[in-house]
Amino acid sequence: MAINKTDNGARLANAILFPVVGLVLLAVAFSVALIAYTSRSADDAAMESERRLLRGSTQLQLELLAKEQEGAAVWDLADYYTRPVSVSTQWLDANMGHWLYANHGHDQIVIVGQDGNPIYNALRGQQIDPGESRPLLSGIWPLIARTRAKFITRFRSLPSGLFVIERPLNGFTRSIHETGFALHEGELAFVSVTAISPELKQFVAKRRPPAVLVSVKKLQGARLSALGTRSGVNGLNATPGTDQPKETATFDVRSPLGMPIGYLTWTANTPGSKILSGVGPVLLFLAVTIAGLTGVVLFYTRQNTRRLAESEARAQHAALHDSLTGLANRDFFADRFREELAGWSAEKGLVGVIYIDLDHFKDINDTLGHAAGDEVIREAARRLRVLAPDEATLARISGDEFALLLPGYASRASIEHILRRIQDRFSVPMYISGTHLHVSLSVGAALAPDDSLSMGELLRKADIALYSAKGAGRGRWAFFDVSMEEHVRTRENLAHALRDAIGQDRLHVVYQPQTTIDGATTLSVEALLRWTDPKMGPVSPSVFVPIAEEIGLINELGLYVLRKACEDAAAWPHLGIAVNVSPSQFRHPRFIDDLRDTLETCKFEPTRLEIEVTETVFADNDSNILSTLKQVQEMGVRVALDDFGTGYSSLSYLRRFPFDTLKIDRSFIADLEVAPHAHSILSTIIDLGDALGMKVVAEGIETRQQAAILQRTNCDRLQGFYLSRPVSPQDVPAAEARLAAGKEPLAAISLSA
Numbered sequence: 061m062a063i064n065k066t067d068n069g070a071r072l073a074n075a076i077l078f079p080v081v082g083l084v085l086l087a088v089a090f091s092v093a094l095i096a097y098t099s100r101s102a103d104d105a106a107m108e109s110e111r112r113l114l115r116g117s118t119q120l121q122l123e124l125l126a127k128e129q130e131g132a133a134v135w136d137l138a139d140y141y142t143r144p145v146s147v148s149t150q151w152l153d154a155n156m157g158h159w160l161y162a163n164h165g166h167d168q169i170v171i172v173g174q175d176g177n178p179i180y181n182a183l184r185g186q187q188i189d190p191g192e193s194r195p196l197l198s199g200i201w202p203l204i205a206r207t208r209a210k211f212i213t214r215f216r217s218l219p220s221g222l223f224v225i226e227r228p229l230n231g232f233t234r235s236i237h238e239t240g241f242a243l244h245e246g247e248l249a250f251v252s253v254t255a256i257s258p259e260l261k262q263f264v265a266k267r268r269p270p271a272v273l274v275s276v277k278k279l280q281g282a283r284l285s286a287l288g289t290r291s292g293v294n295g296l297n298a299t300p301g302t303d304q305p306k307e308t309a310t311f312d313v314r315s316p317l318g319m320p321i322g323y324l325t326w327t328a329n330t331p332g333s334k335i336l337s338g339v340g341p342v343l344l345f346l347a348v349t350i351a352g353l354t355g356v357v358l359f360y361t362r363q364n365t366r367r368l369a370e371s372e373a374r375a376q377h378a379a380l381h382d383s384l385t386g387l388a389n390r391d392f393f394a395d396r397f398r399e400e401l402a403g404w405s406a407e408k409g410l411v412g413v414i415y416i417d418l419d420h421f422k423d424i425n426d427t428l429g430h431a432a433g434d435e436v437i438r439e440a441a442r443r444l445r446v447l448a449p450d451e452a453t454l455a456r457i458s459g460d461e462f463a464l465l466l467p468g469y470a471s472r473a474s475i476e477h478i479l480r481r482i483q484d485r486f487s488v489p490m491y492i493s494g495t496h497l498h499v500s501l502s503v504g505a506a507l508a509p510d511d512s513l514s515m516g517e518l519l520r521k522a523d524i525a526l527y528s529a530k531g532a533g534r535g536r537w538a539f540f541d542v543s544m545e546e547h548v549r550t551r552e553n554l555a556h557a558l559r560d561a562i563g564q565d566r567l568h569v570v571y572q573p574q575t576t577i578d579g580a581t582t583l584s585v586e587a588l589l590r591w592t593d594p595k596m597g598p599v600s601p602s603v604f605v606p607i608a609e610e611i612g613l614i615n616e617l618g619l620y621v622l623r624k625a626c627e628d629a630a631a632w633p634h635l636g637i638a639v640n641v642s643p644s645q646f647r648h649p650r651f652i653d654d655l656r657d658t659l660e661t662c663k664f665e666p667t668r669l670e671i672e673v674t675e676t677v678f679a680d681n682d683s684n685i686l687s688t689l690k691q692v693q694e695m696g697v698r699v700a701l702d703d704f705g706t707g708y709s710s711l712s713y714l715r716r717f718p719f720d721t722l723k724i725d726r727s728f729i730a731d732l733e734v735a736p737h738a739h740s741i742l743s744t745i746i747d748l749g750d751a752l753g754m755k756v757v758a759e760g761i762e763t764r765q766q767a768a769i770l771q772r773t774n775c776d777r778l779q780g781f782y783l784s785r786p787v788s789p790q791d792v793p794a795a796e797a798r799l800a801a802g803k804e805p806l807a808a809i810s811l812s813a
């Protein structure tokens with residue numbers, strides 16, 4: 061049961077925790093992804109803007125190159141010396157090629173004549189064969205073609221048949237040009253092509269293509285870094301070729317023909333990545349912390365849930381089980397019983413409910429202590445558990461009471477069989493606190509459906525049966541019987557009334573004289589308790605004393621009689637007092653102390669007192685009884701064995717304990733006049749007492765005949781209605797006087813008692 065509970069708890073915890081943990085981890089992962097994406101986007105945007113800046117700067121550089129060309133190309137003389145009729149490479153070299161190299165660092169200058177053929181070529185200021193410029197020219201031919209075409213489209217025809225060329229007015233340059241990139245000596249280079257024209261805004265000319273000035277400026281060294289600085293990018297590089305460079309920040313450069321010829325690459329500014337690398341470790345730390353915390357929370361929550369489930373299971377177990385024995389408790393038993401009865405049908409057979417009570421458990425507790433008492437309960441539980449059939453429910457329902465539910469039995473005999481085995485098992489003594497203890501059981505049983513099908517009724521009837529078993533002498537079992545109920549009812553009413561009587565002080569004590577054998581001298585009086593109930597009238601102590609024993613009032617009652625007797629006896633200092641002490645009062649652990657205290661309080665001479673006990677005090681074969689008897693005698697108090705001859709093996713008690721007095725039960729006296737051997741039996745008992753050195757008292761003398769018979773024996777004292785009925789304390793002196801005066805006391809006294 062406990063394990064299932066724990067599993068359920070863990071399952072519940074998992075059902076709640078795993079989705080929560082999943083969500084937390086998902087949220088963390090999503091946040092990380094979002095941050096990564098944002099930083100990547102920021103990087104991309106930054107790179108795009110750098111690329112735009114670079115493109116703009118490059119364009120500006122190309123325009124500047126065109127502007128540098130303008131000084132040489134838009135010049136009347138240049139126009140003149142490039143015309144086919146007046147071409148002068150010498151002039152061109154001195155005034156254009158050399159000048160542009162020297163002033164502006166143009167790496168290569170090529171002049172293409174109006175007919176489209178190169179007429180001048182200079183490399184780093186050195187004039188070379190114009191034919192060598194062809195590879196360059198073929199790569200940038202679209203620039204040349206577009207420049208020439210643009211130039212031609214600027215011609216406006218005049219009525220004279222001539223043409224006027226119109227320059228762009230608001231441009232950055234006055235020239236007509238085209239720019240682009242080319243490969244020069246294996247490296248990327250700026251190229252500008254400018255139409256060579258006269259300086260005037262308007263001039264009259266023949267409509268013809270222009271000669272063009274081609275300038276090439278390699279993209280390297282200081283030029284390259286200046287471009288980088290102007291563009292605001294770091295680590296700018298110009299890489300010729302068509303292989304995609306490793307860098308991500310690239311700007312692809314195409315030839316005027318649209319062919320890829322190289323790349324500009326630079327170290328991209330990556331603000332996103334920078335932020336990311338700044339916050340990355342923090343993020344990582346946070347993510348790890350969150351994951352760790354989640355793990356810890358998960359672990360502890362699971363642990364706590366498990367612990368909670370376990371303690372719940374334990375609490376549930378504790379709520380239904382008895383902690384001392386581990387057996388089911390009363391509630392659990394009731395639940396099982398209720399279930400059993402609810403599902404009962406004829407074919408299920410008999411259901412037995414058995415109450416089991418340890419005999420005299422209270423005495424074990426009182427004499428050996430509670431630890432031993434607990435050990436007895438545990439041992440009893442162990443024995444019962446072994447004997448209880450599998451389908452039975454065994455429970456401890458109170459201190460020394462167990463209950464057994466036996467479902468599905470065919471007959472009363474099969475239930476009896478189990479009860480017999482239980483009783484047999486308990487005939488073996490228990491070894492507790494170093495001593496062997498005989499612990500017997502009283503068992504009461506009720507059966508469903510015979511006795512009832514209601515749980516409350518069945519339990520009540522099992523209890524009545526248990527009570528009856530105890531009444532019959534303990535160590536027995538009894539099945540419920542209707543006749544028991546009447547008995548119980550009377551007993552309960554009596555118990556109730558007795559409690560009231562004690563509370564309202566309606567009990568009193570009377571005294572019956574014990575005389576010398578001639579009946580003339582009163583030696584002592586026996587205190588006898590009286591109770592007259594307003595409704596029931598006088599109730600005999602033989603009836604109410606056992607009830608007082610059962611309901612735990614006997615000690616109180618016995619002490620009341622003792623005290624009363626000691627007080628009353630102050631008036632007759634020459635008489636002894638006999639007080640009856642019931643077995644449970646006698647076995648009470650405080651008995652000796654209470655006796656001593658009472659004698660001291662009343663300043664009563666112990667030798668005047670005699671206590672009367674019956675053989676039943678020995679019923680448990682308890683060695684403590686003998687030691688208590690001895691303690692009583694050591695105090696100076698005498699001990700009488702009352703009702704001798706009615707009990708078990710009477711003689712053995714006489715041998716085991718030196719009683720001072722033997723009181724022969726009145727049944728022997730009553731037999732005297734009817735039973736043939738009664739006379740000799742009586743003489744034998746009296747002689748036995750004599751031989752053991754005990755005073756012998758014959759009680760229940762009702763007739764002169766009986767008194768006369770006893771006078772011929774060795775009997776020491778007489779007691780009985782013939783001599784005197786029990787009288788109130790005030791009447792004791794009168795009774796004594798009557799006995800002393802009269803030879804025939806019976807008539808007078810018996811009438812008045």
Ligand code: C2E
Nearest residue numbers: 588589600601602605621640641642760761762780781782
């Ligand atoms: P017991 O100790 O044997 O007391 C003697 C009983 O015999 C008394 O009955 C007494 O009234 C009765 N009796 C005396 N002479 C005659 C007679 O000639 N003929 C007949 N038939 N009866 C006679 P009682 O008072 O009803 O007491 C019955 C028993 O109740 C007592 O027997 C005693 O065991 C018990 N008892 C009485 N008082 C007390 C008490 O204070 N404490 C305890 N523990 N037990 C008491």
Ligand code: MG
Nearest residue numbers: 586640672702
């Ligand atoms: Mg007595």
Ligand code: MG
Nearest residue numbers: 702703723759
């Ligand atoms: Mg007696």
